[in-house]
Amino acid sequence: METILQVRDLHTSFLTSNGEVQAVRGVSFDVEKGKTLGIVGESGSGKSVTSLSILQLLGSTGRINSGSIKLDGEELTTKNKKEMRRIRGGRIAMIFQDPMTSLNPLIPLGDQVGEMLWEHKKEMSKAERDAKVVELFRMVRIPEPEKRLKSYPHEFSGGMRQRVMIAMALACRPELLIADEPTTALDVSIQDQILKLMRSLQQEMGMSIMFITHDLGVVAELADRVAVMYGGLIMEEADIFDIFKDPRHPYTLGLLASIPDMNQDKSKKLQPIPGSPPDMIRPPKGCPFAPRCPYAMRICADELPPYVSTGENRRSMCWLLDPEAPETGNPFRNKK
Ligand SMILES: Nc1ncnc2c1ncn2[C@@H]1O[C@H](COP(=O)(O)OP(=O)(O)OP(=O)(O)O)[C@@H](O)[C@H]1O
Ligand SMILES: [Mg+2]
Structure with a gap:
């Protein structure tokens, strides 16, 4: 498998009058050539800032503090403005949510x-x-x-x-297309048409896609792989099939429970995840999802969990997957 985009330990923040917003706090992933990586997560999880970091469109207050971003092996974080302008719209193209604001x-x-x-x-x-x-x-x-x-x-x-x-x-026949919520503003039927169009164009052109959405249902239509983001971190990353069939993070479980089509039993009410996202000026020192996690243990609030391999080519960041985590009440028991 060849990689078109390699992001390693990306940290991006914004300076504001209230303090430094730590929007992306150590994100790593690959986009494979000709494939689609879906990035999902609720509002504020750092999806757009990740893509804006790749394109170096962070504005005057935003800054990549550390990390590496390589396009087909070429480091982008050290490129100057002129070089980046040539890359944007040339080798990397982007589409955003609201076409009206991007069109004159x-x-x-x-x-x-x-x-x-x-x-x-x-x-x-x-x-x-x-x-x-x-x-x-x-x-x-x-x-x-x-x-x-x-x-x-x-x-x-x-x-x-x-x-x-x-x-x-x-x-310009880009090698990589970054699509940030391109169908969110559209009706469901139109949304479906656009997703189908993107998929067939990808097949025709062999293009790689990074597709950002808060909707796992949309990702199911398009992505080969999924990175689930929360609090500026990737909580879980796996192939699309594994994410749906055998999720290994409480946050992924929560997102899945909130998709209408996934709930076969229509009489059962959808369950949005209770609680709200962390303050990114003072992010929690432990797992950012711990305050909302129904399975949280003491360690979760104190220490950021390490990534654990949860099978071939997949990983999660969760203390429940630690070999010493208790079995009772653990949704991932016998799966560690
Ligand atoms: N220009 C900015 N200045 C200050 N903070 C910012 C700026 N842009 C983003 N942030 C903050 O960075 C964090 C991540 O934002 P981001 O836009 O990446 O979220 P997102 O996952 O794309 O959410 P959404 O689904 O709402 O688009 C949030 O806390 C947001 O408030
Ligand atoms: Mg966004």
């Missing part, structure tokens, strides 16, 4: 996608660019693409605008 309302959509091409391929003529944009619109299944070049963002529905964003992302 005053410029025809065809020209906006064309501009992306121009940024990275200055030798193309206007006619070549228009032809390429039509091809991209066709690729993302925008009907009558020739007629759509001159349309403005407000003339498109939310789903169609997101297709334009995907076309823009694909314009």
Whole structure:
């Protein structure tokens, strides 16, 4: 298996008037070539900051304090602004939640996608660019693409605008696509269409995808592997099948219990995880999930658990998996 993106022990924080927000606190993962890594977790877990760190779009208050980010073996954290600009939209493309904020309302959509091409391929003529944009619109299944070049963002529905964003992302044939909640603002049926589109485009282009969402159901549709984030850390990482069939972290159990489709018994009420995420200015010294964890032991509040291998190519960060953890009331008993 070849790796396109390798992130190691990433620490990212923001300076605020209240103190330093420790948004990402030692995150490591790989994205394999041609595969999709899903990053899931509740609001505030550090998913977006992880992706913004990769792209170096942290703003003036954000900073990568330590760690390594390698794209196809090449270190990104030491690149300068100009080099990173070339990488963004070129080798790494991104799509975000709300297409309206990323699109300019005053410029025809065809020209906006064309501009992306121009940024990275200055030798193309206007006619070549228009032809390429039509091809991209066709690729993302925008009907009558020739007629759509001159349309403005407000003339498109939310789903169609997101297709334009995907076309823009694909314009330079990126090696890696980072999608941060790209379907959250869309209706469920449109959301499903966009996920299907992304999956077939990935097969056509052999692209690697890092897909961020708070919804494990969405991840099930698309991901090969899943990293479950909480409190700026990866709590569990495993292949998609293992995460659903045999989760090995109380936080993953909690997320699974809150997915509608996973609950066969429709009469049973969905169980959102009670409690709220930790304060990232003063993160707890133990496991960040301990205050909300139904199985928490004394050690959980005192010490951050180490990663434990929970099978082939999977790991979890949980004291319940420690060989000395008690068996009674342990949801992972006989699995350690
Ligand atoms: N520019 C910023 N300045 C200060 N704190 C920030 C900034 N951006 C993010 N944070 C904080 O960093 C933490 C992680 O935020 P992040 O945006 O990565 O969460 P997320 O997992 O993407 O959540 P969501 O599902 O809501 O998008 C949060 O505590 C957030 O408040
Ligand atoms: Mg986010």
